Amino acid sequence: MSRRTVLITGASSGIGRALALEYATSENALLLVGRDEARLADIAELCRARAAAVVTGRIDVRDRKALAAWIAARDGEVPIDLAIACAGIVSGTSAQRPLDPGEAMRAVLAVDLMGAINTIEPALEAMRRRGRGHVALVGSLAGLRGFPSSPAYSMAKAAIHAYAEGIRPALRREGIAVSLIAPGFVTTPLNAELVAPQPLKLTAARAARIIRSGLDRRKPVIAFPFILYAGLRLLTLLPARFGDWLLDRPGVDVPLTRERETSGP
Template sequence: MSTVLITGATSGIGRALALDYAGPGMRLLLVGRDEARLEEVAGLCRARGAEVVAGRLDLREREATAAWIAGQDAAHAIDLAIACAGIVSGTSAARPVESEEALRAVLAIDLMGVVNTIEPTLAAMRPRRRGHVAMVGSLAGLRGFPSSPAYSMAKAAVHAYAEGIRPALRREGIAVSLIAPGFVRTPLNEAVVAPRPLEMDAARAARIIRRGLDGRRAMISFPLVLYLGLRLLALMPARLGDLLLDRPGVDVPETTERERR
């Protein structure tokens, strides 16, 4: 039986991945903060034949997260961990600069939440010299978006972290995958007012990610045309890139989440 850990399993891509992986012969460790939604997705996964352990955790709480992951791994070794939890925050014409509280909240969840998931998982996998960890970044991690500077910063850091640890872990038999999706319809971004070219639903995104993870691909980025476009944009002179991305009509609501102190 394969054991898969998925954070952010109560909504969006994380929920879609949980449902995609659910089936006979699968043990799912599903992590989320909303108890009702966590139980709902756990029930759906069990109905598909999966064995499910639901963990109501706040990934900002480093010690509690590490203890839970270590306990689950001691019971059944984790084969794959997908760090998917995250929030979105940004700017608008009325709020051209993000507040300090929103910026720190995004970093606490989108960056440190990933680190707090991956570090204890690797501590368990490395002595076995096998396993697979995956981190959900974003195409926004390829080039800073004026509409979401903190989100872009967090995702860029996730990209650098995944790329930085990948070579050494490969030598130890552990695969590292970086997932960089484009626009995906999720409750997380339903209030965002902005163009969303080539947007897809979460179920389709999960299928693409699953195929990439099954192949232990180092980089899973889609849609390809947006990925290549942002790669090119990052190579352009900064002033030109700024002009192309600056959209005064875009409104990305500021998060109400706050950093845990």
Template sequence: MRQPRAILITGASSGIGRALALAYAAPGIHLSLLGRSEARLAEVAAAAEAQGASISAAQVDVRDREAMSAWIAAADATKPFDLVIANAGITSGLADGVIAEEPEAVRALLATNLFGVLNTIEPLIAPMCARGQGQIAVIGSLAGLRGLPFSPAYSASKAAVHAYAESLRGRLERRGVLVSLVVAGFVKTPLNDSISAVKPFEVSDARAAEIIKNGLTQGRAVIAFPAALYLATRLARSLPPRFVDWLFTRFSVNVPETKERVKP
């Protein structure tokens, strides 16, 4: 497939989003970078621009459907997107001894991780299909393959975007639009640094960006890493459910609850 020249990345101010922006930044590439931290976003934009890319950066909240739709439509009308990477996300979970997540925290997580993905992709489905080309990438997680007892809402949000990406792929690829699902394991980012747990096969954000970029260039339907952990998680789905529940609860894991809140 051809090299994308106009790319939209959400959650570009840190972590995987930042690393992807720098991985794609080069002369002849236009990057549209969205994030909620104006200062961090400016730093990423400057670094990407220093590598030769042209930049459009904006502080837009992926949870705001109207703002996202308006900004994306205007940007796409100026420089039609070849690739959109729905990356923005937050994490949340349970500390040892806590039984359930706060309902407002759960809804805040879903607002970003699920509805933020919808708000990113929906405005581009029609124009990309009309052009008969383009690529949509959704950043998922191994947690989307099997519910984790220490991160119920996060697991649910990633399972939902996995199903959404798979559903889109079956319909949009007939119209020339590729859809790729990224199933990521542990990546060293500020998001994951807050989690207290064993993190097998953890990779740097730069390495994760390299894997994702290579997979997208190849047009792969699923980009999963690390392979060993992905296969192990897939295997867990074929084992007796209560045995896997018991196995997961043997690990000591502390996932801080997000400070963000959405009231019912």
């Protein structure tokens, strides 16, 4: 049986790293993209120890041309079956910083939104020529309703949700599946310094198992934990003032990102 080729961005940390380990079997060839050379080498070694074939690319997802060229080259060698746009950062507010500064907001949009587009655009180009494939975009439950603690992050993830929903029908007609992944709180370095309630938080490994199970079934939406997902969906139907009151917690502190809009100096 031929190996399935899986592309994962953000593979050197967090959910992306956990997904790489989840897919690391002799049945899969992994294309792992990340920025941290040491962490990328580490996850590649762990995946190879599990008999997966691995190719790594040390690329910033904000670098559209470099990422597109790398994806096209790898797809030319072995067609990509599944592309998971997982790279992301978070930034937010605190009592002393009630709004996202402009540079932080633009950085979050550049990585979380445009980085995802930069990933799936070249992958889709090849998949559409073949008439088959599967792309997955990692959103968040924060994309269902703007969180006062992370407005820029919520905005980026809401855009991911809308984009995935918007392209799904047309691509389905071409034989390509589109999955939207919307996790709740997950134990990752991304939120290690987050000072806030994190109900029903899952480990990255558990989140990766849920995601893979959904992707194996080509589910259009993989949202978890279900209780939080259902609660936030319900919240969007209630008066806005109630949602504002429920989610506005002055004691919450989401660290400010040090990233910037472009990957250069």
